[in-house]
Amino acid sequence: MGTQKVALVVGASRGIGRQIAIDLAKNGYAVVVAANLNPHSFPPDPHSSASTITTVAREIREAGGEATAVPVDVRDLASIEALVARTLQVYGRLDALVYNAGAVWWASVEDTPVKRFRLLQQVNVEGLYGAVQAALPPLKKKSAEGEGGRIVVVSPPIYSRFFRGKTGYAMGKVGMSVLTKGLAMDFERQGLKNMSITSLWPAVAIESAATHKLQQTDPATARDLRKPTIFSDAVLAVLRAPAASVNGMLALDEDFLRSELGGSVTDFSQYALVPGTSPRRIMPKQLPDLTVAEQDDEGTRINSAAPTARKIKAKL
Template identity: 35%
Template sequence: MTLKGRTLFITGASRGIGLAIGKRAAADGANIVIAAKTTDPNPKLPGTIYSAAEEIRAAGGQALPLAVDIRDEEGVLAAVAKAVQEFGGIDVLVNNASAISLTDTEHTPMKRYDLMNGINARGTYLCTQACLPQLQKAAGAGRNAHVLNMSPPLSMKQHWFAPHTAYTMAKYGMSMCTLGHSGEFAKYGIAVNSLWPRTAIATAALQMIPGVDLNLCRKPEILADAAYFILTSDAKTTTGNFFIDDELLAKHGVTDLEQYSVKPGTRKFIPDFFVD
């Protein structure tokens, strides 16, 4: 099974993990809807929806760059309508857009709390709701409909909450969508899964966090390859899972992960959050 001719609606796909997933699907000849906010170049945060579209086309896919703030219901619904107009439907939704602030309660302004929960939890729910009619049609037509949330396994342990309660709530909100929607959408044949990295991933967002050594991270391509295995699996039998990238790759025979190291030869990586 490949993604040739499939249409993927990917939030936050102007750079990083979302773009990497889009390019991996584009290599099959997929259609990629780039739903992200960045339209103008920023020297501190490289990548726009238009530069991402160029990269996706160069990788072999079709691209539709759309300026979308996933906190805006009307904007999301309009983007879905444009995607359907351009490509005829939506087969896959990747909820990748996310906001992060690793701050404790004392140092988390409510504006930042609202941003994280508005993008991560609410944005994931909204985009899933907006794409659902198209995903139902795709599943009914045998087009292997998937929703993939870039969120961690649920672990109700204090040490994952205490240092940054607001961020953890926001990310777990995405994972709760996986838990609930996988059960809710099973009757339609729509798969809903989560994917999360074992190690920190070198992205532009990570560079904004002081003290992070990107040489101790892996590249976004490890998640792109893991996502590809999920999105090409049978939606009727692969649903409700909280996948970890290296474990999933190993199940598919990929055990040499050297290609994903930012610095070749690295043996000790920065661990990501939420993996016990």
Template identity: 35%
Template sequence: MNQTASLKGKTLFITGASRGIGLAIAKRAAADGANIVVIAKTTDPNPRLPGTIYSAAEEIKAAGGQALPLAVDIREEDAVLAAVAKAVGAFGGIDILVNNASAISLTDTEHTPMKRYDLMNGINARGTYLCTQACLPELKKSAAAGRSPQVLTMSPPLSMKPHWFENHTAYTMAKYGMSMCTLGHAGEFKKYGIAVNSLWPRTAIATAALQMIPGVDTRLCRKPDILSDAAYLIFTSPGSSTGNFFIDDVLLAAHGVTDLEKYSVTPGTKNFIPDFFVD
């Protein structure tokens, strides 16, 4: 993998960074010496979902970066604004926002309580919008300083095919809300020199959260590292384009990475569980 730039000294504000994909992205950036603002709600260990903002911070430091763990519910505007202020106080600004935090419930309309609907839309669509809005002034400053600021949202390409909706309308609406932020903000922020893109995996990714979904065999998944490597390529590509909905393996192939065996949870797997929303 050809490194075209470095994230050394850059500050990444990553939501949902206490575990899984968010933590993998954080540690990959930390290897360059980046500063990571760890945004998540988990402060106390949970046997069902390992990882807290503090354990994540230790892993990030061990990987070579600096970490600021902040307990934040991204549905709360005041909490997000306070987190941005603390990030600026600690590291001087924000160069990259990663909208990774997300809630999932693969339930049909009859079996989706409005509390769950509100949770998914509050975290996925509203949380992404809020964090982007809150970080925007700092991203503008980063652009003015020539630091190539970016927003990367972990959300899928927009496909209006009924089969992506009919089994879990509420989740699809919430996840597509994140993608609509990418579509709109890419155009809106282009004049500022801020790149806005989405990244999504072709296959299911083995995370602790996925293990809580009944019937999912994580042995037929890929590791979060495939997304952290793909995200790193987006962050370090000079003159990063904007408004893209990248798929991990396509992006890696474009950079010459075609052997994906190391990302398999089970070596030799050929028939991975496909992820949602990839036509």
């Protein structure tokens, strides 16, 4: 078993995911680059459909890093489980999971067909749930060894404006953030102080495969974009921070990097896609606090997975 830390990046074929994989490799991680596999020639435009896990893995290796490309269909649990099994077969360990896979459809409820809605849930929240469950055993193993496993999810803070005009999409993405909050509570209850799950989301729009299409039709949109390196820098900062300090956090890349935990970054001009511009922030300046004042007795917590609960359900 190697001593090099291993990161599994799901949704790493291009754009933000590609940058995360490349920068993790630059910072000493062996990276499993995972996404749907569509073979193309090398080298491609990193934001086009010609960029795949094979080309990203090759970029990493040619730069002196360690990477393995593994195809996955996040709609298929067996495919996700095979991905984690392959990671362990190649590297013998898993230290970090980054879930960047995502399906996008921004439209009203009326204009979001059920077939499209199901795809959004399968790729976003269900894919994440399957990836987390498959990755938890090896991540917990690192925790037992005193190192701790980390999970980073690309999902947003929870606030009302996010639902506007894209409800079907928001239901899945917010569900991903709920998973972050809930699993963080599981870690706390189980005493896993060196494990964490954190959600990250861009404060300013980032150049990606989706924005690349807009740039081709309207080059002026580039002035409102940042380079994907801001997001990979935020991912690295989360992984370096003490687990307890980021567990359950729903963070914005810029705001986290500005914080003491993120490195107290003050110059964000380095991330502007067009030098000299100040891309517009798309997220609220202040986000709601989801905590509430609890009663003295919050009631009995029911565990449906407990043997007694299963017997009761069987009788019913």
